[in-house]
Amino acid sequence: MTLDVLLSALGAQVVEPGETANPAYLKDWASRCPVTPLAVVRPRSVEEVSRTLEICNEHGLPVVPQGGRTGLAGGAQPLADGVVICLDRMNGAPEIDGQGRVARVQAGVTLEQVQQAAEAQGLLFAVDIGSRGSCEIGGMIATNAGGMRAFRYGMMRQNVLGLEAVLPDGTVVSAMNGFLKNNTGYDLKQLFIGAEGTLGVVTGAVLRLHPAQPARVTALLRVENLARAQQVLDALSLRLPGLSICEVMWPDYYYFASGFRGFDPLPDSADGLTLLIEAEGQEEAGLRGDLQTALEYLFEKELVLDGAISQSLRQTEEFWALRSANEGLNQAFSSIVNFDISLHPEIGDAVVARLNDRLAAASHQLRCLWLGHLGDMNLHLGVVRSSGSEIGPECEALIVDAVITTVLDAGGTISAEHGIGAFKVDYVPKLRSEAEQALSRTLRRALDPKGIMNPGRLF
Amino acid sequence: MTLDVLLSALGAQVVEPGETANPAYLKDWASRCPVTPLAVVRPRSVEEVSRTLEICNEHGLPVVPQGGRTGLAGGAQPLADGVVICLDRMNGAPEIDGQGRVARVQAGVTLEQVQQAAEAQGLLFAVDIGSRGSCEIGGMIATNAGGMRAFRYGMMRQNVLGLEAVLPDGTVVSAMNGFLKNNTGYDLKQLFIGAEGTLGVVTGAVLRLHPAQPARVTALLRVENLARAQQVLDALSLRLPGLSICEVMWPDYYYFASGFRGFDPLPDSADGLTLLIEAEGQEEAGLRGDLQTALEYLFEKELVLDGAISQSLRQTEEFWALRSANEGLNQAFSSIVNFDISLHPEIGDAVVARLNDRLAAASHQLRCLWLGHLGDMNLHLGVVRSSGSEIGPECEALIVDAVITTVLDAGGTISAEHGIGAFKVDYVPKLRSEAEQALSRTLRRALDPKGIMNPGRLF
CATH class of the missing domain: 3.30.70.2190 (Alpha-Beta Plaits)
Structure with missing residues (x-):
């Protein structure tokens, strides 16, 4: 049995059966209920990540990579028939290179650790999101996290200069350079950024820093x-x-x-x-x-x-x-239906008004709480009941349909920064053309021929 | 014969036999001598690009895409047994969307056309390079052009929001959105940026614009x-x-x-x-x-x-x-050996001094003319003879070896922004690890199984 193979290869310090694992690993921030995987593997090195993937690939065992599990699309939820690889032990102190203006980090380091290490040297790591104390750099790269300063400094994609990742077959691909300009063939790191753990596991990165303004x-x-x-x-x-x-x-x-x-x-x-x-x-x-x-x-x-x-x-x-x-919405309302969209600025007012009207017409109790990042027109919408009471499944389905059809009709996107994960997979055919989907499948098959990486997620 | 198939499918207005084609298409800025391809194809639409690739793929005919042919690594030089696809007819006026701050362009538009169209609306397209009057957006994307403002605004990669490309089998992949944030699966455009025409032909793009400062x-x-x-x-x-x-x-x-x-x-x-x-x-x-x-x-x-x-x-x-x-170096010196490197700032002075000494020791006539973009430590070096006289092949080989070994020993890169093209292919094994090269081959094979796209270039 694969669990035994993993255990004998990596030891009980690294591999824990799902039943006895810390419950924290059994769900992410967006999960409604925990899922017990076959095993939770917590490697201490890139070699252990490689060995884990090699074994899982050989045995065709599904793998779900986990960072800080703060994602909002369900991409890090365990699969009952699979293995969780959690990177939280690969969290050595970030190495800050002040003159090169880069941070070299392992994937399990939290955003806050990087921010603080940079700040201590008068530098800024520019990507900032609310979950900074929990989210980990590897997960932020895998989901191409954005946040409030993206209009000025870019998302993770624009702030990752070098990357180390492990392919599904266990091959370690290291491209940990810190150059702003390095045109020497395919920019392989781009494959793993935003791929939501479907093409490999990110284990380390070189991040761009900026001078901090006091x-x-x-x-x-x-x-x-x-x-x-x-x-x-x-x-x-x-x-x-x-x-x-x-x-x-x-x-x-x-x-x-x-x-x-x-x-x-x-x-x-x-x-x-x-x-x-x-x-x-x-x-x-x-x-x-x-x-x-x-x-x-x-x-x-x-x-x-x-x-x-x-x-x-x-x-x-x-x-x-x-x-x-x-962050207090969960206290005030017993349920919230959340959306993360990008709109063309020209039609922003019209789309917001249309949705407010459409949902108010569906039920006068529904309220749309809109906020967003103006510079990139990434809006977050939370739909609640003004009474604070629960939104039933039928009403939720109605809300989801109303928002998604309205946004797509307006040429917007229904995932600006949260990603597709498990929750939005069904909408991908509406978001991407046939040719894009076919090319995405070609890529995934080329890197993960056995389909072990986060199956059912992303597409 | 394939030329006849191309001619009958696309007509004599689009397909010209290499022997009678305008000599401009037979070399790029860096070529020493012209090469006559089987045919020069100048499509007027994405459909014609698609049809051309479909035919070439079916017949296993090598394809060299050309933009403005201003590249300095020989990536757009024709192949004698292949077909040149030149995008210069796909040059409709750029569409500027002032509110969305994007330009929608065809691949054959020159950088200067985009700059001027943006400027007319108080906006800036931030990538700027010396060949602005001749280089075309498609080629700039394929080579991930950089230039002087990259430390502030990024290279092409950071300024392309949407892309349209044609795969080697003729499939048109259109992802022409203009969102700064759009996490909806693989960011396929990244594949084609900097791939130097080896994964497909870029036919159009949505470019990011910034407000222009007066x-x-x-x-x-x-x-x-x-x-x-x-x-x-x-x-x-x-x-x-x-x-x-x-x-x-x-x-x-x-x-x-x-x-x-x-x-x-x-x-x-x-x-x-x-x-x-x-x-x-x-x-x-x-x-x-x-x-x-x-x-x-x-x-x-x-x-x-x-x-x-x-x-x-x-x-x-x-x-x-x-x-x-x-730009006047060519007038003043009968030959110049050019390099385009990135260095870690900490060792910049030492590497420059080491190279100056090493080349002076090789011949007291050699002079190193260094200039560069400080913000990203991308330095351009032109090695000349102080007398202005020609540098013979033996001396050139010595210079190339001295520069490349010194830069690589210092952990630098020997292609910051010019790319690998035809000229630097032999150095790729020194620049990229075995795993990176293997993954690059996997990607190329997945997208171009017959190996028709710019063969022998990039790797």
């Missing part, structure tokens, strides 16, 4: 609608070169957030959308002056209805607390 | 060495967020350039390296003030030896003329 100013702005918000962003991009955050919150979300947090720094939120902006720079006074000048321009041009520049650290924390109040 | 200031700085230049760049990155250019010229190059152009705005060039920097911003006065303040800081910290901010458009042109004087 000063920061934050503001809330109120704008009439999304079209206006875009104009504001355009104007700010030109006038505040240090602009690094531009988040947008719709009235229903803002109403929830200010109620949940117990403060409201920019009243009359029903009048429009609220933007949270932040700019980084060398010193605060100058930055504050630039922001002030930029805001005067926005008021003069009547692009904003209201605005407040944070005057203290405490106020900055309050502004941010509104944006991160989405 | 004002610009330019300066020349003199610094002691490369390590100091890096500190200057770090300081400027933090103090001048609009910094978009930071080029570096070594003394021998600067001496040539100022002599060639007939002016020398920053004398005593033998004392160190000369940096050409440029920052963009909203209005000139403020930008000039910021640059002035930044320079004062650099002088105060003794990071620069000398410096001059351009005071007029004419002076800006002069500064730039020094940097672009490399």
Whole structure:
């Protein structure tokens, strides 16, 4: 039996039968119920990852790679007839190369560890997502994580310079260089970024770092609608070169957030959308002056209805607390149906209005809580019942259908940064052409002829 | 005969026998002598590209895709037993989407056409290379062109959002979306970017645009060495967020350039390296003030030896003329051996010194003309004879060996942005591991089982 082969090859310290494994490995953040796999393997080195895959490949055993299990598409849920490979032990301290401006990391390091190690040397790792304390670099690479600063610094794909991965047959492919320019054949790392563990297991990476700016100013702005918000962003991009955050919150979300947090720094939120902006720079006074000048321009041009520049650290924390109040949605509502979409900016207002209307018509209890990253038009929608009560399966199906058909009809995408995982597999034929799907199958078959890697996920 | 099949399928307007084809198609910028292919095919549509590939695939006929033929690695040189597919007729006017900040283009459009179309709407296409008037977007994608602004805006890979390509069997794969975030399965466009025409033919793209800054200031700085230049760049990155250019010229190059152009705005060039920097911003006065303040800081910290901010458009042109004087090298020297390398910044000074010494020891007549893009440590080296006379094949072999072994020993790469093409194929085993090469072969075989696409190029 394969479990015995794994055990004798890797030892009981590395291989644990699913039944006795720590329950943490049996589900991810998005799973509704745990799934017990045959085994949970927790390799301590790339050699152990390689040996594990080699054995699984030989025995045709499905493999599910796990990072921090913070994904929202179910891509890291165990399979009952498979093996989980969890990278959490490959978490040596990140090596920061200050002059080369790169971090060399193992896959099991958390985002926060990388951020802190970079910061200690006056550098910035630019990708930032809410699960920073738990998500691991390997998983972030496999899912091409995005977050709030992607419009400025890119997603993971743009911040990974080198990569080490293990192919399904156990071959270690190491391309751990740190060059910004290196045109020497196929850029193989691109295969593994965003492949959601279907082409191999990411074991290490060289990450790009940027110089960190010491000063920061934050503001809330109120704008009439999304079209206006875009104009504001355009104007700010030109006038505040240090602009690094531009988040947008719709009235229903803002109403929830200010109620949940117990403060409201920019009243009359029903009048429009609220933007949270932040700019980084060398010193605060100058930055504050630039922001002030930029805001005067926005008021003069009547692009904003209201605005407040944070005057203290405490106020900055309050502004941010509104944006991160989405983490409290689970407390406030017994169920939420979540979406992660990208839209063309031109039709953003229309699509949001259409969906609000469509869901309100379906049930007057449904509320759409919209927020998003304005710079890349990646919007997150949480649909809840205003009473806070549970959304039944029938109603959920209706919501999912309404959102997905509306977004696809509008030429949008229904997975901007969360990925396809297990949950959105059925929608892939609507998202990708026949030729794209065929080429994807060709690729997958070429790298994983036995189909052991995360089967049933991605497509 | 296949030529007849092509002719009858596509017509004499599209298919021309190699013997009667315009000689322009028989060589690229780097070729020493023209090569006459069986035919030159100049499709007018993606359907004609598809039909051409289908026929060539069926008959196992080698295909060489051509863009503007400005490549420096010989990747677009015809093969005598093959067919050239030239995309130059697929050059409809770029469609600029101002709100979505993207350009939709056909592969045969030149870089300059895209730049101008974007500029007309207050936008910037950020990749810029010297051959802008001739190079075509398809070729730039296939070679992942880089250039001077890559440290800030990325190479082509980071500026292509959507792509259309034709596979070797004629299948059209269209993924022409313009989203910054779109995690919906394999990012297939990455396969074709930098693949140098070995996996298919790029026929169209959606390119990312940025807001264009109207004002610009330019300066020349003199610094002691490369390590100091890096500190200057770090300081400027933090103090001048609009910094978009930071080029570096070594003394021998600067001496040539100022002599060639007939002016020398920053004398005593033998004392160190000369940096050409440029920052963009909203209005000139403020930008000039910021640059002035930044320079004062650099002088105060003794990071620069000398410096001059351009005071007029004419002076800006002069500064730039020094940097672009490399275009005159062919006039001044009867032969030049060119290299395109990336180095780790920490060892840059040592590697440059080692190579200068090594080549001087080989022949006191050899001079190394170094210049480069500081932000990504992509250096261009032209080795010439100080007399201007021809470098014989034996001496050239010696130079190539010295440079390549020195760079590889130092952990550098010998193709930063020019690619592998036909000229550097033999070095690939030194640049890529066995596992990387095997995976590359797997990929190529999966997409091009008959091996018709640009055979002998890349690897």
